Every structure is written in C-alpha cells, then in structure tokens.
Amino acid sequence: MDLSIVIVNYNTKRLTMDCIKSVINSKIGFTYEIFVVDNASTDGSCEEIIATSLNVELIQNKENVGFSRANNQAIEQSTGRYVLLLNSDTIVNENTLNTMLQFMDINQAIGASGCEVNLPDGSLDKACHRGFPTPSASLYYMLQLSRFFPRNPKFNAYHQSYLNMKSIHEIDCLVGAFMLIRREAINEVGMLDEEFFMYGEDIDWCYRIKEAGWKNYYNPTVSIIHYKGASSRKKPFKIVYEFHRAMYLFHKKHFARKYPFIINGIVYCGIGLKLGVSALSNLAKHGR
The missing domain is CATH 1.10.287 (Helix Hairpins)
Known part of the structure; x- marks a missing residue:
C-alpha cells in the first residue's frame, strides 16, 4: 500500500462526506486506503458512511478521545508507505495527492510535507507554514510585530512569511489538516503524543521529526481547501x-x-x- 489517509470525524457529517469524495475523485496513480475515525459523533456520521457504502475503514469510538489518539488508532492499523493526516473539513484538489507522493518519493530526506492550505475565501491558512513557537517567536507574534516588519526573520519567526510562499522550501512546522508523513519517520520518532488533545500535536510531531534528522517541507505547487474550525465550534x-x-x-x-x-x-x-x-x-x- 502506498498511502494511508486518516480522517478524524466529530459531528461534521456533511463535511466529512465531501472530504472523502474529494479524495475518491482525485487523480490517483497509486494504491491507497482511507480510515475514518469517529469520535462519538451524534449527527449520524457513522450511519451515513455505512449507508453510502464508501470504501473506507470506519473506526467508531464510544467517546471523544481527541485528535491525537484517534489518528493513532488508524495509524496503528494502516499499511501505507506514507500516512496522510487529513482534516474532515478539507477538500482535496484533484492533483494534490499524486503530486505530493511523487514529491516525497523523489526527496527521500523529507520526513513530512504539506501543501498550500487555503481558506474558502482563497486566502492562505497561515497555520500551514510556521516556525516553532519559541518564547521569542511567540512574543513577537503576540505583539503583532510581524505586521509591521513582515520581511524581518526575527520578528516574523512564527509564520515565516518572509520566505517565498510560492516556492518549495524547508519549513519548521506543518499543519495537521494536511500532513504527509513517511512511514520510516513515524517508526523512528513514534506516533502522535496523546497528551495533546486537539491542538499542538502537529507542532510536536514536526519538532520530533526534525530533531531526528528528517526534513519538513512546504510544497505550494498544489493545494487543498480548509473550512477551518468546523468541528471546534461545538464546545x-x-x-x-x-x-x-x-x-x-x-x-x-x-x-x-x-x-x-x-x-x-x-x-x-x-x-x-x-x-x-x-x-x-x-x-x-x-x-x-
């Protein structure tokens, strides 16, 4: 198996169905499997997936175990050379998956990669392109100094938008909405840290991957759409x-x-x- 796609669902039935269909409708020249891990949704998500006979592996939790643990449940069962964390509130463009796998196959030093993530209005979801949140980077970000010094690497260390956002380049941190990870990197650094319930696990994983000597890369030649925050509005x-x-x-x-x-x-x-x-x-x- 080339690719294992993991989608965590929590009361986002319609968005999850659209996300799955966008994967199925993609131009894919490799083998893949889709896991949907449901965190005790009450909106009929599981019933909808079963009724539509989509070719997915459905894992049904009896409680909301969080994003990290739910992803790990599927990763443990997956067999792909690559694992893709894909948010339920995303739409994958038709060439994105093919391009990203080819990119990873060519560049064996890359442990994790992400594409351009756009919000529905076409603007960039800045979370897809970040530096690590060091105390200084976090302080300058909170003080909004990056707005006044956008080209300054020191004051714009959090989102690093001083880099060429239209070119492929190494980056510190990707976003869990779309993160493609090499199986060898997972075997080396371990899976997601389940202490993180639904935030920070992607930053932590990227940090550990980079600490182990792998590279994290941003590839804006392809993209997805992210309907951000859909599952987080409930509580x-x-x-x-x-x-x-x-x-x-x-x-x-x-x-x-x-x-x-x-x-x-x-x-x-x-x-x-x-x-x-x-x-x-x-x-x-x-x-x-």
Whole structure:
C-alpha cells in the first residue's frame, strides 16, 4: 500500500462526506486506503458512511478521545508507505495527492510535507507554514510585530512569511489538516503524543521529526481547501482551554530545559493570562 489517509470525524457529517469524495475523485496513480475515525459523533456520521457504502475503514469510538489518539488508532492499523493526516473539513484538489507522493518519493530526506492550505475565501491558512513557537517567536507574534516588519526573520519567526510562499522550501512546522508523513519517520520518532488533545500535536510531531534528522517541507505547487474550525465550534470553551493547554505542554516538553527559570515563568504566566482573556472573551461572546 502506498498511502494511508486518516480522517478524524466529530459531528461534521456533511463535511466529512465531501472530504472523502474529494479524495475518491482525485487523480490517483497509486494504491491507497482511507480510515475514518469517529469520535462519538451524534449527527449520524457513522450511519451515513455505512449507508453510502464508501470504501473506507470506519473506526467508531464510544467517546471523544481527541485528535491525537484517534489518528493513532488508524495509524496503528494502516499499511501505507506514507500516512496522510487529513482534516474532515478539507477538500482535496484533484492533483494534490499524486503530486505530493511523487514529491516525497523523489526527496527521500523529507520526513513530512504539506501543501498550500487555503481558506474558502482563497486566502492562505497561515497555520500551514510556521516556525516553532519559541518564547521569542511567540512574543513577537503576540505583539503583532510581524505586521509591521513582515520581511524581518526575527520578528516574523512564527509564520515565516518572509520566505517565498510560492516556492518549495524547508519549513519548521506543518499543519495537521494536511500532513504527509513517511512511514520510516513515524517508526523512528513514534506516533502522535496523546497528551495533546486537539491542538499542538502537529507542532510536536514536526519538532520530533526534525530533531531526528528528517526534513519538513512546504510544497505550494498544489493545494487543498480548509473550512477551518468546523468541528471546534461545538464546545467553544473546551477549545479555548485545549488550545492554551497545548502551548503549555509543548513548551514544557521541548523548551523548558533550554531556558532559565525566569523565562519559563514568564512563558507560563503569559499562557495563563492569555487563557484568562480568551475565556472571558469567549464567555461574553457565547454567554456561557
């Protein structure tokens, strides 16, 4: 098997069906399998998949186990030379999969790669092209210095948009909405860290892949459409909490030992403060 595609579904029945169909309708010149892992959806997603007799492997969880664990469930059963993490709220363009696999086959030093990810309005989903969130990169990003110094690598270290966004190049971090990983890289660094519930696991994986000596690459010659946030609108405070918890987990895991106590304290306080502000804003917006 050449490619194992893993789609995690949580109450996004229509989007998931459209995503699967976009894969099936792609121009694919290789063997592939599709896994759909359902995290206890209540919108009839599993019934729809079964009723339409789509050629997918369906894993049905009795509870929402999160993004990392759900992906790992499918990866454990998969047999492809490559594994593709694909969000349920994406549409794959017809040439994307072929091009990306050919790209990986030609470039054996690449452990993970991603394509251009566009939002429905045609703008770039900036999460598909990132540097690692070091304390300085995160600070400059929060202060929005990248808006004033877009060509400065220091102040724009988080999204690294000072690079040529239309050329193929090495990048620190891809996005889990579309991440193509070489099986050998997975065997070497391990699977997704299940401590991350639904944010940060892609950054963590990219960090470990790069630390192991593999390269992460951004290939904007092909693209997908990302209807961003479709499955995260159901429990807004839960999403806010998990987003900030992922920041804490990533820093503690990879950066805490590299920085003095005072820097770590500032980082943790900053995350806590940002969580508080975001929670209050969320409460005002949703009334709960």
